[in-house]
Amino acid sequence: MEILLSLSIGVLVAAAAYLLLARDLPRALLGFVLLGTAANLSIFAAGRIGTMVPPLVDQGARALATEAANPLPQALVLTAIVIGFGLAAFTLVLIRSAHGALGTVSADEMHEAERPDETPASVAAAPGAGVPSHRREAA
Amino acid sequence: MRQLLLVAPILIPLAAASLTALLWSRPAAQRAVGLVAAIALFIATLVLLAEVIAGGMVVGQMGNWPAPFGITMVVDHLSAAMLAITGLMGLAVAVYAMGPGAQERDRAGFQPLFHALLMGVAGAFSTGDLFNLYVWFEVMLIASFGLLVLDRTREQLDGGLRYVMLNLVGTTFFLLAVGLIYGLTGTLNLADLARVAPGVENQGALAAVAVLLLVSFGAKAAVFPLFNWLPASYHTASMPVAAIFAALLTKVGVYAIIRVFTLVFAHDHALFGPILAGIAIATMVVGVLGAAAHYDVRRILSFHIISQIGYMLIGVALMTPLAIAGSVLYIVHHIVVKANLFLVAGAIRQVGGSFALARLGGLWVSAPLLGILFLIPALSLAGIPPLSGFWGKFVVIRASLEAEAWLLAFVALAVGLLTLYSMIKIWNEAFWKAAPDVAPRAEWTRAERVATFAPIVALCAVTLMIGLWTEPFAAFSLAAAEALLDREAYIAAVLGPNPVRLAEAAP
Numbered sequence: 228m229e230i231l232l233s234l235s236i237g238v239l240v241a242a243a244a245y246l247l248l249a250r251d252l253p254r255a256l257l258g259f260v261l262l263g264t265a266a267n268l269s270i271f272a273a274g275r276i277g278t279m280v281p282p283l284v285d286q287g288a289r290a291l292a293t294e295a296a297n298p299l300p301q302a303l304v305l306t307a308i309v310i311g312f313g314l315a316a317f318t319l320v321l322i323r324s325a326h327g328a329l330g331t332v333s334a335d336e337m338h339e340a341e342r343p344d345e346t347p348a349s350v351a352a353a354p355g356a357g358v359p360s361h362r363r364e365a366a
Numbered sequence: 367m368r369q370l371l372l373v374a375p376i377l378i379p380l381a382a383a384s385l386t387a388l389l390w391s392r393p394a395a396q397r398a399v400g401l402v403a404a405i406a407l408f409i410a411t412l413v414l415l416a417e418v419i420a421g422g423m424v425v426g427q428m429g430n431w432p433a434p435f436g437i438t439m440v441v442d443h444l445s446a447a448m449l450a451i452t453g454l455m456g457l458a459v460a461v462y463a464m465g466p467g468a469q470e471r472d473r474a475g476f477q478p479l480f481h482a483l484l485m486g487v488a489g490a491f492s493t494g495d496l497f498n499l500y501v502w503f504e505v506m507l508i509a510s511f512g513l514l515v516l517d518r519t520r521e522q523l524d525g526g527l528r529y530v531m532l533n534l535v536g537t538t539f540f541l542l543a544v545g546l547i548y549g550l551t552g553t554l555n556l557a558d559l560a561r562v563a564p565g566v567e568n569q570g571a572l573a574a575v576a577v578l579l580l581v582s583f584g585a586k587a588a589v590f591p592l593f594n595w596l597p598a599s600y601h602t603a604s605m606p607v608a609a610i611f612a613a614l615l616t617k618v619g620v621y622a623i624i625r626v627f628t629l630v631f632a633h634d635h636a637l638f639g640p641i642l643a644g645i646a647i648a649t650m651v652v653g654v655l656g657a658a659a660h661y662d663v664r665r666i667l668s669f670h671i672i673s674q675i676g677y678m679l680i681g682v683a684l685m686t687p688l689a690i691a692g693s694v695l696y697i698v699h700h701i702v703v704k705a706n707l708f709l710v711a712g713a714i715r716q717v718g719g720s721f722a723l724a725r726l727g728g729l730w731v732s733a734p735l736l737g738i739l740f741l742i743p744a745l746s747l748a749g750i751p752p753l754s755g756f757w758g759k760f761v762v763i764r765a766s767l768e769a770e771a772w773l774l775a776f777v778a779l780a781v782g783l784l785t786l787y788s789m790i791k792i793w794n795e796a797f798w799k800a801a802p803d804v805a806p807r808a809e810w811t812r813a814e815r816v817a818t819f820a821p822i823v824a825l826c827a828v829t830l831m832i833g834l835w836t837e838p839f840a841a842f843s844l845a846a847a848e849a850l851l852d853r854e855a856y857i858a859a860v861l862g863p864n865p866v867r868l869a870e871a872a873p
Contacts, residue, residue: 239800247535251480254529259534266541274547307541310504317511318530324515325523340525340598342663347795350724 232272250335252322256315263311267304274300279355371417372426372439374410375449375492375601379456379485386477393472397464400477404453404460405486409451415667418841423859425494433861435559440494440860443846444694448491448621451701454828455613456484458821462709463606465818466716466810470615470664471604474516478611481510487614491621494860496547496554499622500540504796506535510615513607514599525599532595534633536585543578550575556629557860560853564633576638580623587619589679590648590694593672595654600671601664603720605712608664612671613705617697621677626726627682628850635685642683645779652675654784661723663796665710666788667704670747673781674700680762680778681847684769690847692761699746699754699832706743706825710736713818714796715808716810723792728801737797739819744793746833748786754832757840 235241239261246258268335284291325347326332329339342351382403386396399462418424418441429436438675441449463471467839488507493499497634515526548554551562585592596616600608623721627638653673657666677699681693711721717733730737746753749760758784766775810818832839857865 228483252531255531257530259538262508262535262538263541266538266545269542270545270548273545280400300545303544306501310501310540313508314504317508318534320528321511321515321523323528324518325527328518328520328523334527337524337527339520339523339604340528345722346661346663346726347724348721365560 228276229272232268232276236268237267247306250333252325253319254334255334256318256322258305259318260311263307267307267311267341270300270303294300301349318348368417368421368424369426371410371414372424372441372492373719374459374589375407375414375453376408376485376634377489378407379481379488382407383478383485386481387475391621393469394644395466395778396477401460404479404484407488408453408457410490411449413616415446415450418443423856425859431623433502433865434553434555437498438494438555438860440557440856441491442856443842443849444621444624445491445814447694447698447842447846448617449488451698452484452487452614453823455610455701455705456480458705458709458825459606459610459613461817462609462712463817463823465589465814466693468814468829471516471606474518475512476516476606478621478862479509479512479516481777483513483610485612485654487618490618494556496556496559496626498542500537500544503537503540503618503622506615506618507537510611511760513611514603516607517604519602521602525602527798529595529599532585532592536592539578539585543575543582543693546571546578547575548661551684556625556714556821557857557862558865559630560632561857563630569634572631573634574638576627576634579626579637581639581776583619583622583626583643584724585619586782587616587623587675588649588672589675590646590652590672593649593652596672597665597668600668601662605708605715608668609705609708609712612667613701616671617674617678617701620675620697623679624682624690624850626689628685629853629856631701632685632853639683639685643771643774646676646679646683649673649679650678650777650781654781654788657768657788658791659782661795663714663721663723663726663792664708665705666792667711669706669799670785671704671787673785674704674747676781677759677778678761679775680766681773683773683853686769687844687847687851688768689762689765690850691840692758692765695761695843696758698837698839699758699829700834702825702828703743703746703755705823706829709818709822709825710740710743713822714740716818717834719798724793726801727799727804729798730811732801737793737818739822739826740797741793742829744789745786746829748789749782750786752833754836757836758831761840761843 243258243262246254249255278294278296280290281297282295322332329337382399385399389395419496423442426439427433457699483506486502486509489502493502511530514529550566551559553559588596600611650673653669657669659775660666677696678693680689715721717736718729720726746755748754763775763778
């Protein structure tokens, strides 16, 4: 079981790395989702697997039975799944609004944030009336 | 009482974020609530700082679960200082955000997100548990995502995507490291980790976890080579947002690096010291060269954040008391100065009509007060005595020389000089050269002017105070460094004299 789990974590990380390298943002987001899943599985595996006894404290008992599964990784993974889902949902919406505003989902075709600065030379060549040059191009 | 103080820096922003979200349709009420909460947060963090100085570390176990089982919150000297500076920055930016553009920002949801961000930052500074730190990181991240794309301009959406994607991957690495370290040690409590880590059999795997943590914290702190998201996104944010980001976000990453590498992986310093020193050197150089190439005030300042992060890593790279004290002093100074420079940049935009140096000019004639308010943080950033940056640089460079890390000391000095070059560039272009033909003068009300300049003046005063009356700050930094290096005291304070041993992890 542990070998199967490690193998699937490895495959997930490999697939995630491949997708994260894509210039296409929805693909990169899927890569993030896969990487998150791999991280969650690794937390689960770190809590030692092997037992099928649910981590419930018996009536009258003060502690878990020794053969019960480790409840902590389950709590951690649950938290991480919720957080990861929230982030993925936000990012999807962000990609969608970027698609609406910029007309593309490819990181290669987005040049809005890091345009070259206006240098004294470039302004002297095309003074304009106080309007940054790229604004005029866009308009 | 001490326990209440411990959670106050988290509860106050939480209450403020919830209340302002409930008051969604009433921006004026939101602003009032936000301001009151920011004042309350600042007072609470100051009281907590005084408590730590007077009575040492404050430790609390949430829900009274004993240490390795429950969620532990620990505030030592470093955490208390970071919390107090968070309170100061929260207040300064809350006031500044009442300046020009407040209406649009508040309608877009600035207030709830801003306070959620402060909550995440405060939580990250006061937690004593690795998984909890991950959760606070995420709180901070999701709030910062929202703040960054507040205006939804094309620029912001593009920059925001770059910021979001890189940070998502960074925090997933953090999560992966949490899983692995739990598998290796069976605990996630930082104090318990510090106790168990030196005895772990598989030190190689532990070092791998440390590298994963370094990558994720490093991405957050924008160190070389993981800094690319910062200059791609910070300059697109509106100025109050950029100021609070510049002040706090990267510093949370630096704080996490300092905390984890002085506490949990201190026994592995022979391996990580040189790596951190190399990262510090590359970060300083790349940041300052990037700044030298730019002609936009915001982008110059963004690149300087990166270069200054390098100085803060010197402490943990050398791990001597003096070096760590220097890092602490440097972080405190840097947060004040860098946030202030972004606030000044916003004022320059308002007075001069642009962020582009080529379109600015003549501000020394039209706004001499602004010139002085720019010079104080700018020269402090470059490390000109007697301003605060001089003392920060002086201590870290002296510590490098004492540790015979000649290259580190040389680079720190050279980068200081190049920082001065960038600041002089802004000064010459924006303030000193003749005003351009078309000098657009923005209209702003008296109230907006006060809201803009009051925080700038206050932060300049703090910079001058750290510079001219350094003694208490230096003494505090040394005490913080001693507390950071005294791992036994930290472990004892959190776990008690007889730590509960968790079931040993199977080999």
